[in-house]
Amino acid sequence: MKFGKLVGLFIIFILSLSILPLNAIDNITLSNVSSNNNRTLNANSKIHTITPHDPIQEVIDNANDGDIIELTGNGPDSDDYDGLYYYSDIKVNKKLVIRAAPNAHPIIALLNFSKINPEGFMDVDGFIITADGVELNGLEIMGAGSKSRSTPISINNCQNVIVNNCTIHDVYTRHGAISISNSLGRGFNNITNCKFYNNANGYGYYEGVISIFGANNIVSDCIFTKNTADYGAVHIYTDNNVVKNCLISNNSGTIPGIYIGDDTDLSWSIKGNNVTGCTITNNKCNNNRGAVSIISSGSSNFINNNRIFNNSRDLTVSSIRSEYNNVDANWWGDNTVGNKSNKVPENNYVVSVEPGFDKNNFVLNYKLKLNDSSNLNDKIPAFDGCVYVNDNLNQTFDASINHEFAFNPGENVKIVVDNMFMIIVYPSKRKMFM
Numbered sequence: 001m002k003f004g005k006l007v008g009l010f011i012i013f014i015l016s017l018s019i020l021p022l023n024a025i026d027n028i029t030l031s032n033v034s035s036n037n038n039r040t041l042n043a044n045s046k047i048h049t050i051t052p053h054d055p056i057q058e059v060i061d062n063a064n065d066g067d068i069i070e071l072t073g074n075g076p077d078s079d080d081y082d083g084l085y086y087y088s089d090i091k092v093n094k095k096l097v098i099r100a101a102p103n104a105h106p107i108i109a110l111l112n113f114s115k116i117n118p119e120g121f122m123d124v125d126g127f128i129i130t131a132d133g134v135e136l137n138g139l140e141i142m143g144a145g146s147k148s149r150s151t152p153i154s155i156n157n158c159q160n161v162i163v164n165n166c167t168i169h170d171v172y173t174r175h176g177a178i179s180i181s182n183s184l185g186r187g188f189n190n191i192t193n194c195k196f197y198n199n200a201n202g203y204g205y206y207e208g209v210i211s212i213f214g215a216n217n218i219v220s221d222c223i224f225t226k227n228t229a230d231y232g233a234v235h236i237y238t239d240n241n242v243v244k245n246c247l248i249s250n251n252s253g254t255i256p257g258i259y260i261g262d263d264t265d266l267s268w269s270i271k272g273n274n275v276t277g278c279t280i281t282n283n284k285c286n287n288n289r290g291a292v293s294i295i296s297s298g299s300s301n302f303i304n305n306n307r308i309f310n311n312s313r314d315l316t317v318s319s320i321r322s323e324y325n326n327v328d329a330n331w332w333g334d335n336t337v338g339n340k341s342n343k344v345p346e347n348n349y350v351v352s353v354e355p356g357f358d359k360n361n362f363v364l365n366y367k368l369k370l371n372d373s374s375n376l377n378d379k380i381p382a383f384d385g386c387v388y389v390n391d392n393l394n395q396t397f398d399a400s401i402n403h404e405f406a407f408n409p410g411e412n413v414k415i416v417v418d419n420m421f422m423i424i425v426y427p428s429k430r431k432m433f434m
Contacts, residue, residue, distance in 0.1 A: 049101060052085045060092060068097040071139070075105025086111045088124035093131050100138030107140045110150045110171070123174070126152035135162040143171030143199075153178045157214075161189040170198045176211035176235070187216030187240075200228040201253075208235030208259060209251075218242045227251045230286075232259035232293075239298075240272040245381075248280045248291075256283040257311070258303075261295030271298035279307045279381050281333075290316035299324030305380045309333025310420065315345075329370065331380050331400075334421040344371055349380065351399075353415060353423050361406040364413065364425060368400060388414040 045066040048059050052073055059069055073083025083106045092098070100106050110124050126141055141152040151174050155161050159182065168177040177199050180189055196209050208231045209224055215238045224233035224246065232255045233248045248257050257280045260273050275292070283291045291311035294301050303325075308314050309332055317325060328347040335350040344350060352367040366385070385399030389411050397403050399417045407413055415423040 052083065052106075056085070056087055056090055060090070060094065060096065063094060063096055065095045067094075068099065070099055070101035070104075071106035071108075072101045072104050073106045075107065075140075078105070083107055084109060088126070090127045092127055092129045092134050095131050095133040097135040097137065098127075098139070099136070104138075105140070107142060110141065110143050110152060123149050125150055125154060125174075128154045128156065129158055129161055130156050132158050133160045134158065135164065136166055137162070137164045138166065140167045140169075141171070142169055143173075149174045151175045151177070151179050155180045155182070155189055157182050157186060159186045159188045163189075163191045163194060165193045167195045167197075168199065169196070172200055173207060173209070173229075176207045176209055176229075178210045179207075180210070180212045180214055180217050182214030182217075187214050189214075189217045191217075191219045191222060193221045195223045196233070197224075197226045201230055208232040210234045212236045212241050213238060215239045215241065218244070219246065220244045222246045224248045225250050227256075228253055229256065230254040232257055235259045236273050237262055237270065239270060242273070243275045243278060245277040246279075248278060249282050252284040252286065254286050255289045255291065255293045255316075256285060257291035257293075257308075259293050259295070260298075260301050261293065269298040270296040271300045274302045274304075276302070276305045277381055279383075281307065281310050283311045285311065285313045288313065288316075290314050292316070294325055301325045303327045304329050306330045307333075307381050307383060307418075309418065329380065331368070331383070331418075333418055335371075346371065351417055351421065351423070353425065355425060357409075358406065362409045362411070362413075364405045364407070364415070366397075366399075366403045366405065366415065368402065383418050385418075386416045388416070 045068060046064070047068045047070060048063060049070045049072060050056060050059055056069070063069065071085065074080050075083050083104060085106055085108045087108050088110055108126065110126055111122070127136060136153065143150050143152070150171050152168050152171055153163060154175070155178070163178065171177055177196055178191060182189070191210060199209055201207065207229065209227050209229045210219055210233065211231070212235065219234055219242070227233065229251065230253045232253065233246070233251060234243050236259065243258060251257070258275050258278075260270055262270065280291050285291055290313045292303060292308055292314065293316040294303070295316065308330055314332060315327065317327065327345055329349065331349040332344050335344065347370055349368055350371040352369055354365040354367070356363045356365065380400055382398050382400045385397045387394045387397065387405060389407060391412070391414070413425045415425070417423070
C-alpha cells in the first residue's frame with residue numbers, strides 16, 4: 001500500500017504537529033432495544049457528489065432531508081491518490097446519508113489551524129450530528145496526532161443514526177472516537193462493522209473509544225485494536241445498550257475492554273446492558289481493574305456468551321448489587337482461571353475430554369460445557385482447537401463445538417485449545433474386543 005503518499009501530504013499540512021504511528025459478528029432480541037437499519041429516502045432524494053476541494057458544510061446546508069452526499073477520491077493504495085479531505089466541525093442537522101462514492105476511498109483528516117488554542121492544541125471535532133436518521137457509511141477518519149483533541153463523530157440527542165463500515169484511527173480523543181448522548185426514550189443508534197485503531201485519550205480526557213451517555217444503542221461487529229483508552233473500547237454510562245460480536249484485542253488502559261459504570265459516582269444505577277458474542281483478548285489493564293468491568297450500583301447487566309481470555313486481568317464486578325448482574329456462559333481460556341487467581345465463575349464454559357474405546361480405536365469425546373451442567377447454553381464465538389498425534393499436527397477443529405476423535409491405540413494425543421489451553425492424553429496400548 002502506497003502509504004507514503006498519505007503521510008507526506010499530511011505532514012505538509014500539519015507542520016509541527018506530531019503524528020501518531022500508523023500501525024496499522026446474529027441478532028439479539030431484547031424487549032427494550034431494537035435495531036432499525038432501514039433507510040426510507042424521499043422520492044425526490046438527490047445525490048450530491050463532492051471532491052476534496054468542495055466545502056462539505058455548504059453542501060449539507062443546501063441539501064434536503066433524505067438526500068445523499070457522496071465523497072469521491074482514491075485512497076493511498078491507489079496510483080492516483082486524491083481522496084484526502086481536510087475538514088472539521090461538520091454540522092449535520094438533517095436526515096442525510098453521507099457515504100463514500102462507489103469504488104472510492106475518501107479519508108477525512110481532522111484539521112483546522114484557526115482553532116489552535118494558546119496551549120498549542122488544536123481542538124477540532126468531526127461530524128456533529130443533531131438530526132434523526134443520519135447515516136455515515138464507508139468513511140475513513142484520521143486525527144492530527146497528540147497535539148489535537150477531537151471527537152470524530154458526536155451523536156447528540158438523536159435516534160436511528162447509523163455509522164456503518166467506517167474506520168477511525170490516530171485520533172487523540174476528547175469524548176471518544178464516537179460519542180453518543182441521548183435523552184430518555186430516544187437512542188436506537190447503531191455503530192456497526194467499524195474499525196478503530198491507534199486512538200488514545202487526549203490530555204485531560206478519560207473516556208472510551210466509544211462513549212455511550214444515552215440508552216438503547218447498539219455497537220456490533222466492530223474491531224478495536226491498539227487503542228489506549230482508560231475507560232475501554234466501549235464505555236457505557238447508562239441503561240439498555242448492547243455490545244455484540246465485537247473483537248477487542250491488544251488495547252491498553254485502566255479498563256481496556258468493556259466498562260459499564262461511572263467512577264465518579266458508584267451509587268449511579270446503570271442497568272440492563274448486554275455484552276454478548278464478543279472476543280476480548282490480549283488487552284493490558286493498567287491497574288487492578290478487569291478488561292471487562294461492571295462498577296456501579298445497577299443490576300441486570302448481562303455479560304454472556306463471550307470469549308474473555310489472556311488479558312492481564314479478565315473481569316471486575318464491583319457493584320453494590322453485583323449479585324444481580326449476570327456473568328454466565330463465557331469462555332475464559334482454560335478450566336481454572338477466571339480472574340487469574342480464581343476458578344471459572346459458575347455457569348461458565350469449561351472443556352471436558354472423556355476417553356473411551358470402540359471396537360478398534362481409542363476415542364476422545366471433546367466437549368465444551370457449562371461447569372455446572374453437561375448441557376450447552378447459547379453459542380459462543382468460534383475458536384480454534386488443534387489435535388497433535390505423536391507431536392505432529394493431525395487436524396484442526398472448531399473448539400466451540402463438541403467433537404469425537406478416534407486414534408490408534410498407543411498413540412500419544414495432545415489437544416490444544418485457543419493456542420494456550422492444553423490437554424495431553426496417553427492412551428492405553430490395549431485394544432477393546434467387542
